[in-house]
Amino acid sequence: MSIPEAATMIDVLLYALLAGLGVALVTGPLGAFIVWRRMAYFGDTLAHSSLLGVALALLISIHPTLSVVIVCLVLALILVVLQQQQNLASDTLLGILSHTSLAIGLVAISLMPSVKVDLLSLLFGDLLTVTAQDIVIIYSIGTASILLMILLWRPLLSITIHEELARVEGIPVTAVRSAFMLIIALEIAIAMKVVGILLITSLLVIPAATARRFARTPEQMALLASLMGCMAVICGLASSWFLDTPAGPSIVLCAGGLFLLSLIKKQ
Amino acid sequence: MKSPLIELSAIGHSFRGNRVLSDVSLTIKTGQIITLIGPNGAGKTTLVKIVLSLLKPDLGTVTRAPGLRVGYMPQKLHIDPTLPITLRRFLSLAEPSLQLCLNALAEVGIEKLIEMPLQSLSGGEMQRALLARAILRKPNLLVLDEPVQGVDVIGQEGLYRLIGQLRDRLDCGVLMVSHDLHLVMSATDEVICLNQHVCCHGHPDQVSTNPAFIELFGSRTAPYTHHHDHSHDSEDNGDNVHSGGGHHD
Numbered sequence A: 001m002s003i004p005e006a007a008t009m010i011d012v013l014l015y016a017l018l019a020g021l022g023v024a025l026v027t028g029p030l031g032a033f034i035v036w037r038r039m040a041y042f043g044d045t046l047a048h049s050s051l052l053g054v055a056l057a058l059l060i061s062i063h064p065t066l067s068v069v070i071v072c073l074v075l076a077l078i079l080v081v082l083q084q085q086q087n088l089a090s091d092t093l094l095g096i097l098s099h100t101s102l103a104i105g106l107v108a109i110s111l112m113p114s115v116k117v118d119l120l121s122l123l124f125g126d127l128l129t130v131t132a133q134d135i136v137i138i139y140s141i142g143t144a145s146i147l148l149m150i151l152l153w154r155p156l157l158s159i160t161i162h163e164e165l166a167r168v169e170g171i172p173v174t175a176v177r178s179a180f181m182l183i184i185a186l187e188i189a190i191a192m193k194v195v196g197i198l199l200i201t202s203l204l205v206i207p208a209a210t211a212r213r214f215a216r217t218p219e220q221m222a223l224l225a226s227l228m229g230c231m232a233v234i235c236g237l238a239s240s241w242f243l244d245t246p247a248g249p250s251i252v253l254c255a256g257g258l259f260l261l262s263l264i265k266k267q
Numbered sequence B: 001m002k003s004p005l006i007e008l009s010a011i012g013h014s015f016r017g018n019r020v021l022s023d024v025s026l027t028i029k030t031g032q033i034i035t036l037i038g039p040n041g042a043g044k045t046t047l048v049k050i051v052l053s054l055l056k057p058d059l060g061t062v063t064r065a066p067g068l069r070v071g072y073m074p075q076k077l078h079i080d081p082t083l084p085i086t087l088r089r090f091l092s093l094a095e096p097s098l099q100l101c102l103n104a105l106a107e108v109g110i111e112k113l114i115e116m117p118l119q120s121l122s123g124g125e126m127q128r129a130l131l132a133r134a135i136l137r138k139p140n141l142l143v144l145d146e147p148v149q150g151v152d153v154i155g156q157e158g159l160y161r162l163i164g165q166l167r168d169r170l171d172c173g174v175l176m177v178s179h180d181l182h183l184v185m186s187a188t189d190e191v192i193c194l195n196q197h198v199c200c201h202g203h204p205d206q207v208s209t210n211p212a213f214i215e216l217f218g219s220r221t222a223p224y225t226h227h228h229d230h231s232h233d234s235e236d237n238g239d240n241v242h243s244g245g246g247h248h249d
Helices: A007-035 A041-058 A064-083 A090-110 A121-125 A133-160 A163-168 A173-195 A197-212 A218-243 A247-262 B045-051 B088-094 B097-107 B122-135 B152-170 B183-186 B204-209 B213-219
Strands: B003-013 B020-028 B033-037 B059-064 B068-074 B139-144 B173-178 B190-194 B197-202
Touching: A007 A041, A007 A133, A007 A173, A007 A197, A007 B173, A041 A121, A041 A173, A041 A197, A064 A090, A064 A173, A064 B122, A064 B139, A090 A163, A121 A197, A121 B097, A133 A163, A133 A173, A163 A173, A173 A197, A173 A247, A197 A218, A197 A247, A218 A247, B003 B045, B020 B045, B020 B059, B020 B139, B020 B173, B020 B197, B033 B045, B033 B152, B033 B183, B045 B173, B059 B152, B068 B122, B068 B204, B097 B122, B097 B152, B097 B213, B122 B139, B139 B152, B139 B183, B152 B173, B152 B183, B173 B183, B183 B197, B183 B204, B190 B204, B190 B213, B204 B213
Parallel strands: B033 B173, B033 B190, B068 B139, B139 B173
Antiparallel strands: B003 B020, B003 B059, B190 B197
16 A cells, blocks of 8 residues: 655544545445345446546546546446346346446556556555545535435435335436435445445445344434444554555455344344 | 316327227216226236326326325335334325324324334235325325235225225225225226226126126136136237147157
């Protein structure tokens, strides 16, 4: 892990912690919806496509956060259209797009010899190189995502329970679903730095699954999932700091450990 | 004569070239209970979706009375077990006022279950919960898709009685879909037999003696059997059943 020379060790740790917590706060409620709506594989597919977003950013020199959001949204749109038209089962379709988009990203990046890209940090995160600018991006996008989710909470819950009933009751289902896709795309763009493309879904699914065992209402589950995510970030970073393990995988490992612990509690 | 709540005329609809409805007309008036009955694939769900404006028909016109408020009870609710939600929270999605939710639950007789997780309700309790949510909207038209599904016979009678009471109290029209014939007979004002077109319709007593009805459902003791094969104008729904034996030689 390359540490900028100017930064002191404490700065590095503080930035990493702030970035991790910022992302974990959003993945809580978003992850709860991903779990309720059984969209884990969908999220994974979008996350895999973000490598293509990075390649695009390098190619036309725009900010990677922006291009990742755009690529994720385009892929989400393609998925929705294909799901309506194709006769393939949804998970087969996701499997095709998930791995194809990851492969396109890998090939595209390898075809650009002029830029040197640390592939490992893209795939598994590079929390210890977070900059002040990254923090600003994470917190502004994170705040926007949370506000959007609060605004859409009731309609989102309604369409999660029964989409047609929600439509009859006057909820603009297509608009709400599109906004939800946007939130997923935004979250992927900011979580990439923290746990990397391959591990983003774990940060969505594992804290939410852990929270389920303690929650009695949807809101409790969302808040507890944020809390579990934050705990995983703190434990993961601590282990990364003291044991010199890679930060992203350590955070996911801690989230997994918390889930295992939660199994002790009787339902 | 009461004015119609909704009027469908000469509705036709196809999915990917397969005609599922042709020339279906239907009028629902206040205070009237209409039951849609027909074999699987008869287009009942499609017709319900058109009434609910979830689907725009290819052909025909739909006229809704101004101020029409539709209460919808879907066929089944699949809620992921990971979603922690009580009956109270479920109803609050339609109506934030707790008192109104309690009133609706009392109306369907399950007010004691208000704090129960939705996933723990039995089949009959779940149907009543869905009915409570539908009436929370103070509808003048109730659309019920297989309202007694997954409910035992005694429970079914109770539910049909409840639907009749709700019709009287809310003074609304009711459109319901049913598989079950003899139970629904006493609970409905008009039966429409659908098999991609309207085979016959009218008062339950008249319908039950109608040749088209008997042809479609057979005797009243076997309401689920679909005896003859309607070929109509759909292209590929023909008889695919060959006599046994085969060509192995």
